[in-house]
Amino acid sequence: MIFRVGQGFDFHPLVEGRRLVLGGIEIPYSHGLQGHSDADVAVHALANAILGALGEGDLGRHFPDTEVAYKDADSVVLLASVWKRATDASWALANADITIFAQRPRLAPHLEAMRARLAAVLGVDPLSLNIKSSNPEGLGALGRSEGLAAAAIVLLQK
Secondary structure (H helix, E strand, O other): OOEEEEEEEEEEEEEEEEEEEEOOEOOOOOOEEEOOOOOOHHHHHHHHHHHHOOOOOOHHHOOEEEEHOOOOOOOHHHHHHHHHHHHOOOEEEEEEEEEOOOOOOHHHHHHHHHHHHHHHHHHHHHHHHEEEOOOOOOOHHHHOEEEEEEEEEEEEEE
């Protein structure tokens, strides 16, 4: 068996007037993530981790923010495209682990829905995908609820 590891990280500021999409689901909150697409940091981190394991750069290389076609794009659609690249090359997901860094909103009530959504997009058993949140305890921009960040690591196998 051949294994490949990839890691990804993403962060976006929170702004008024946008819906909050995180882990492929909409979360009720007063602010949303600012970005060219829907700015879903969890999905972006996961997609970047997969691209890293494939040795194929990052999301910006494949879906540049200079392209009008990706304006307000659903990040889950971008993830599905990245995952197709992996499966077309005969890679399978051994496991993935995502951490979302957020002071607010509280994410614990939404983590299982995120896990189910992303596992469905990847066509994998939800047990191979872990999503957790970490509270920055008031430290820095994340602690002031100015934005959200996410980190992901994946192990692909062939």
